Amino acid sequence: MITFYPGPSRVYDKVPEYVRQAYDEGILSINHRSSEFMSLLEHTNQLVKKKLNVPDDYQIFYLSSATECWQVIAQSFDGLSYHFYNGAFGKKWFENTKKIKPLTIGYHYEMNKVLNLSELDLSGEDGLICLTQNETSNGTCISNKRIAKIRKEYPNHIIAVDATSSLGGSKLNIENADIWYASVQKCLGLPAGMSVMICSPYALEARNDCRKYYNSLNAIVDNAAKSQTTHTPNVLNLYLLNRVLATTKNVAKISQGLQDRMKAYLEFFETKVELKPLITNSKVRSETVLVLQGNPELISKIKEEAKVEGIMLGNGYGEHKNGTFRIANFPAIRNKEINSLIEFIDKSTN
Numbered sequence: 434m435i436t437f438y439p440g441p442s443r444v445y446d447k448v449p450e451y452v453r454q455a456y457d458e459g460i461l462s463i464n465h466r467s468s469e470f471m472s473l474l475e476h477t478n479q480l481v482k483k484k485l486n487v488p489d490d491y492q493i494f495y496l497s498s499a500t501e502c503w504q505v506i507a508q509s510f511d512g513l514s515y516h517f518y519n520g521a522f523g524k525k526w527f528e529n530t531k532k533i534k535p536l537t538i539g540y541h542y543e544m545n546k547v548l549n550l551s552e553l554d555l556s557g558e559d560g561l562i563c564l565t566q567n568e569t570s571n572g573t574c575i576s577n578k579r580i581a582k583i584r585k586e587y588p589n590h591i592i593a594v595d596a597t598s599s600l601g602g603s604k605l606n607i608e609n610a611d612i613w614y615a616s617v618q619k620c621l622g623l624p625a626g627m628s629v630m631i632c633s634p635y636a637l638e639a640r641n642d643c644r645k646y647y648n649s650l651n652a653i654v655d656n657a658a659k660s661q662t663t664h665t666p667n668v669l670n671l672y673l674l675n676r677v678l679a680t681t682k683n684v685a686k687i688s689q690g691l692q693d694r695m696k697a698y699l700e701f702f703e704t705k706v707e708l709k710p711l712i713t714n715s716k717v718r719s720e721t722v723l724v725l726q727g728n729p730e731l732i733s734k735i736k737e738e739a740k741v742e743g744i745m746l747g748n749g750y751g752e753h754k755n756g757t758f759r760i761a762n763f764p765a766i767r768n769k770e771i772n773s774l775i776e777f778i779d780k781s782t783n
């Protein structure tokens with residue numbers, strides 16, 4: 434089965450081999466307070482910084498999911514949290530935070546529109562601005578340029594970014610925001626069960642002094658200073674991330690390749706009257722998740738026929754469940770698989 438599901442998604446081809454090697458090297462049983470673990474973590478940090486162009490003074494942490502990052506951020510920063518969202522994941526982040534901090538403010542914007550923060554009064558001197566850089570449910574993104582503009586306009590706020598379905602695929606200008614996070618089962622091409630969170634010195638300075646939870650940011654930071662984690666982490670996934678990053682190109686190169694692939698997809702779908710990209714504004718269209726809309730009957734027919742052919746398409750998500758399907762444009766997917774998909778869709782439509 435070739436999967437185009439945008440998470441959990443296709444893992445890199447080498448993953449089974451790396452798992453075997455992890456076993457052979459004894460990685461699966463190492464103690465997370467041992468020097469072997471500490472050097473694995475340090476080396477992985479170096480690779481994350483190098484391959485994903487993370488500024489040197491940012492710190493990297495390993496948590497268990499993007500959802501856990503929502504939790505950690507909500508409980509570790511005081512001040513208001515402003516959530517701008519246009520889709521299901523951004524909304525979930527907002528709702529999750531609101532449960533912990535009831536004064537949290539959510540602002541919904543149109544998915545085909547460029548995000549404009551000035552529609553909301555952020556006049557408080559501080560607080561968090563929470564953005565979903567790549568909205569996996571509808572295939573929109575927020576450009577580097579837009580995030581840079583927000584940084585400039587709101588220099589005192591902490592900018593937190595959900596990059597779950599873009600980190601590892603899109604070239605993100607990390608220096609323009611304070612907190613970035615992603616779980617690894619999407620664009621990073623690994624099995625589920627771990628997330629990466631990247632924090633600026635500014636964000637770390639602004640954290641509160643909460644130590645109530647096992648995953649309070651203070652506990653995470655203290656452990657990271659010793660190249661350790663608060664709890665026994667997903668060592669296998671850390672190892673896999675290390676091995677994958679060691680061989681992949683710099684994300685700037687990867688991103689170029691994904692943009693070319695997306696261009697080819699869009700050109701192909703221009704020839705198909707019955708399937709159209711949900712996102713018509715090219716300024717906000719994601720380069721890693723393509724959402725196509727059409728008649729719900731056609732959508733379910735295509736998905737079913739695809740399955741028979743060994744191709745797994747992503748179901749529509751949330752309010753777009755019935756009228757769309759999703760295609761992950763993640764780096765672990767091979768060119769020949771994309772060709773098979775295009776051939777299949779060409780055959781099954783007019």
Ligand SMILES: *Cc1c(COP(=O)(O)O)cnc(C)c1O
Pocket residue numbers: 440497498499500501522523565567568569595596597598616617619
């Ligand atoms: C998948 C996804 C999440 C949730 O990831 P988990 O690993 O299940 O916590 C959060 N945000 C976005 C944008 C996602 O695509």
